Amino acid sequence: MAAMPPMDDELKALQWxxxxxxxxxxxxxxxxxxxxxxxxxxxxxxxxxxxxLQEQDVDIMAWAIGAAEPPARFQGPMMQAMQRLDYLKAPK
Incomplete structure (x- = not known):
């Protein structure tokens, strides 16, 4: 597995x-x-x-699982990727 490239300060802040x-x-x-x-x-x-990240967690999660329609500013490919939920690792 290849190492992830280092993050700049902006990405580090987003990660946190x-x-x-x-x-x-x-x-x-x-x-x-x-x-x-x-x-x-x-x-x-x-x-x-x-x-x-400025939005409330309950709203983000509702948009991601399809329980609520995201505002127009969040619709598009990024939200579609979030809605696939294929990035979550399920615990065994």
């Missing part, structure tokens, strides 16, 4: 915010999404994720 949400479930969903996808992100994707 993604993994320190307040509940373990939100940490796993939002932090797991960050870990799985951050290597492919350019500035637009980073901006989208930064904006998403």
């Amino acid at each position: 915010r993604a993994w320190h949400r307040g509940t373990r479930e939100a940490d796993l969903m939002i932090g797991g999404f960050f870990d799985a996808h951050r290597e492919q992100w350019g500035s637009q994707e980073r901006d989208w994720f930064s904006g998403l």
